[in-house]
Amino acid sequence: MRKRILFISLLISVNVFSQNTLKLNPEPSTVKINKDIYGHFSEHLGTCIYEGIYVGEDSDIPNIKGYRKDVVEAIKELKVPVLRWPGGCFADTYHWKDGIGPKEDRPSIVNVFWGGVTEDNSFGTHEFLDFCELVGIEPYLSINVGTGTVKEAVEWVEYVTSSNKSPMTDLRKKNGREKPWNVKFWGIGNENWGCGGEMAPDYYANIYRNYSAYIKGDDFQKVICGPSGDDVEWTETILKGLGGKNYLAQGLSMHYYTLPTNDWEGSKGSSIDFGEDMWFSTILNTMKIEDIIKKHLAIMDKYDPNGDIKLIVDEWGTWYDKLPGTKEGFLQQQNTVRDALVAGINLNIFNNHAGRISMANIAQIVNVLQSMILTKGAEMVKTPTYHVFKMYNVHQDANLVPIQLETENYQFEDKSIPALTASASEKNGTISLTITNANPNKPVSINCELGSKSKIINSKIVTGKKITDYNDFGKKEKVTTSNFSVGNIKNGSLKLEIPAHSVILIQLKLNK
Numbered sequence: 001m002r003k004r005i006l007f008i009s010l011l012i013s014v015n016v017f018s019q020n021t022l023k024l025n026p027e028p029s030t031v032k033i034n035k036d037i038y039g040h041f042s043e044h045l046g047t048c049i050y051e052g053i054y055v056g057e058d059s060d061i062p063n064i065k066g067y068r069k070d071v072v073e074a075i076k077e078l079k080v081p082v083l084r085w086p087g088g089c090f091a092d093t094y095h096w097k098d099g100i101g102p103k104e105d106r107p108s109i110v111n112v113f114w115g116g117v118t119e120d121n122s123f124g125t126h127e128f129l130d131f132c133e134l135v136g137i138e139p140y141l142s143i144n145v146g147t148g149t150v151k152e153a154v155e156w157v158e159y160v161t162s163s164n165k166s167p168m169t170d171l172r173k174k175n176g177r178e179k180p181w182n183v184k185f186w187g188i189g190n191e192n193w194g195c196g197g198e199m200a201p202d203y204y205a206n207i208y209r210n211y212s213a214y215i216k217g218d219d220f221q222k223v224i225c226g227p228s229g230d231d232v233e234w235t236e237t238i239l240k241g242l243g244g245k246n247y248l249a250q251g252l253s254m255h256y257y258t259l260p261t262n263d264w265e266g267s268k269g270s271s272i273d274f275g276e277d278m279w280f281s282t283i284l285n286t287m288k289i290e291d292i293i294k295k296h297l298a299i300m301d302k303y304d305p306n307g308d309i310k311l312i313v314d315e316w317g318t319w320y321d322k323l324p325g326t327k328e329g330f331l332q333q334q335n336t337v338r339d340a341l342v343a344g345i346n347l348n349i350f351n352n353h354a355g356r357i358s359m360a361n362i363a364q365i366v367n368v369l370q371s372m373i374l375t376k377g378a379e380m381v382k383t384p385t386y387h388v389f390k391m392y393n394v395h396q397d398a399n400l401v402p403i404q405l406e407t408e409n410y411q412f413e414d415k416s417i418p419a420l421t422a423s424a425s426e427k428n429g430t431i432s433l434t435i436t437n438a439n440p441n442k443p444v445s446i447n448c449e450l451g452s453k454s455k456i457i458n459s460k461i462v463t464g465k466k467i468t469d470y471n472d473f474g475k476k477e478k479v480t481t482s483n484f485s486v487g488n489i490k491n492g493s494l495k496l497e498i499p500a501h502s503v504i505l506i507q508l509k510l511n512k
C-alpha cells in the first residue's frame with residue numbers, strides 16, 4: 001500500500017518543452033504528514049541555549065523563569081511540534097547529572113566540540129523539559145553513548161519518566177519535580193560514526209542493542225543513529241546489525257546539511273554575500289537529499305519490509321561560513337531568501353515521503369546554522385526560514401495529497417535543476433498546496449488542475465526583493481509573508497505565476 005502511494009505521489013518529472021502542470025490527485029492518500037516533520041533541534045552550541053532561549057531569571061531581558069519572552073512567543077506562534085536536545089556532538093559529552101539540583105552546586109564542563117567554552121550546566125534536564133511544557137512542545141532527548149554508560153542512560157530515563165518510587169524519582173522530587181515528564185523520543189547516540197565516538201557501524205549496532213534493551217517505557221520511540229548523507233554502507237550495516245530485532249528501534253536518524261561548496265574542510269560559502277553561482281549550487285545540493293532519502297529507504301525496505309522503523313532526518317539545513325566577527329565554533333550565520341527556498345524545498349520533499357519519514361529537525365532553532373530566530377542582546381528577528389515554517393505548518397498532521405508535477409528547468413551555465421517543487425495535503429476539507437520557484441531570474445507560469453468544485457480561501461507568499469535579502473536587527477523585515485493574489489479557478493484549473501525566488505501557499509476549500 002505504502003509503495004503504491006509513494007509511487008503515485010512521486011510522479012514528478014522534469015520536462016523542458018511541455019507546459020508546466022500540477023495535477024492534484026482527486027483523493028487524499030491515507031498517509032498522514034506527521035507534524036513532527038516540522039520539528040527542530042537545539043544544542044549547547046554557541047548562543048542557541050544561553051542567550052538564545054535561556055537568559056536566566058535575573059536578566060534584564062524580559063523572561064519567564066529565565067526563558068526569553070520574545071523567543072517563547074515566537075516559538076509558540078510557529079507551532080513547533082518537537083525539539084531535540086542537548087545535541088548534536090554535545091550530547092555524547094553530556095552527563096545529565098551535572099545539570100540537575102541547585103545551580104550553584106552544578107559542576108562546569110568544557111564544551112570541547114563548540115568553541116571550548118565553559119558550560120556551567122545551568123540549563124539542564126529540568127530547564128529543558130519545563131521549557132517544552134511551557135511552549136507546548138514534545139521533547140526528544142539524545143542519550144550519551146560516546147562517553148556515557150548504559151547505567152547513566154537508564155537512570156536518566158527513570159529520573160525523567162518514572163512514577164514509581166525509586167532513588168532516581170526521589171532525586172527528581174527533591175529537585176522540585178513531583179510528576180514525571182512525558183518524554184517518548186529517545187535518540188541513542190548522535191553521529192556515532194563521527195563525533196559520537198568514531199565507531200565502526202557493526203560495533204555501534206551492538207552497542208545500540210545493548211542500550212536499547214534497557215531503555216524501556218510505554219510508547220517509547222527509540223532512534224538508532226543512522227547515516228551521514230549518502231553513507232548507505234552505514235545504514236546497511238546497522239540495520240543488518242539489529243539481527244532481526246527490529247523492535248529495538250522505531251526510528252533511524254539521518255543527517256544531511258546543505259553546503260553551497262560541498263567542502264567541509266575549506267570555505268563553505270558566505271551566508272549573505274553570494275551570487276547566482278552559490279545560489280544555484282545551494283539549491284542543487286539541497287535537492288540531492290531526495291535521491292539520498294530514496295537510497296536509504298530502499299535499504300530500510302529490505303531489512304524492515306513492514307516499515308516499522310521510520311526515517312528521522314534529525315539534522316538538516318544550510319551550513320555556511322561563520323559570520324565575520326563571530327566566535328569560532330559558534331556556527332553563526334545569516335538567513336536570506338535562499339534559506340527560505342531551501343526550507344520550502346526540503347519540506348516539500350519530506351511531505352512527499354511522509355509514508356516513511358516521521359520526523360525531521362532543522363538545525364537549529366535559535367542563533368545556530370539555519371535558525372528560525374536570531375537574537376542580539378535584547379533584540380530578536382524572525383528569519384525567512386521562520387516565515388516558511390509558519391506558512392507550511394498547515395501541513396502538520398494533514399493527509400498527503402499525491403501530485404503530479406511537470407516543471408521546466410532552471411538552468412545556470414551548463415547545469416540545470418527543476419525550477420519548481422511542490423507538495424499538497426488535506427485537512428478538514430481544506431487542501432493546502434505549497435510550491436517553490438528556485439529560478440532567481442524569472443517567474444514561472446504553471447497550470448494547476450485542482451478538480452472542480454473548489455474555491456481558493458487563502459494564498460500567501462514568502463520572498464524578498466533580492467536573493468540576498470535578510471531580516472536585520474532593528475530594521476523592517478525585508479523577507480516576510482504577504483498575501484499573494486491569484487486569479488479564479490476556471491473549469492477546475494488555476495493558472496499561477498510563481499514569482500522568481502519565492503515560496504507560496506495556496507489553500508482551497510472543496511465544495512461538497
Ligand code: AHR
Binds near residue numbers: 090191363369
Ligand atoms: O548542528 C551542528 C552539528 O552538526 C551537530 O552537533 C552534529 O551532530 C552535526 O555534525
